[in-house]
Amino acid sequence: MKAPMNHSRLVGLTLLACLFFMPPLLLIFDRPSSSGLSWLPVYIFIVWLIIIGLAAWILEGSRDE
Structure with a gap:
């Protein structure tokens, strides 16, 4: 059920x-x-780090739930 939300x-x-x-x-x-x-x-490095961090947060958060 969480797969559509993560998508x-x-x-x-x-x-x-x-x-x-x-x-x-x-x-x-x-x-x-x-x-x-x-x-x-x-700027590019900071934005890149933010995008990678948010992607990890989204994908890792789905395993706990």
């Missing part, structure tokens, strides 16, 4: 990941900071 959560997570990695949003973080370095690699 819809994973679809939502995929759409959220697509939203976070869209070029207009990426271009906001592609501007150099005062030190001359771009924030883009930091």
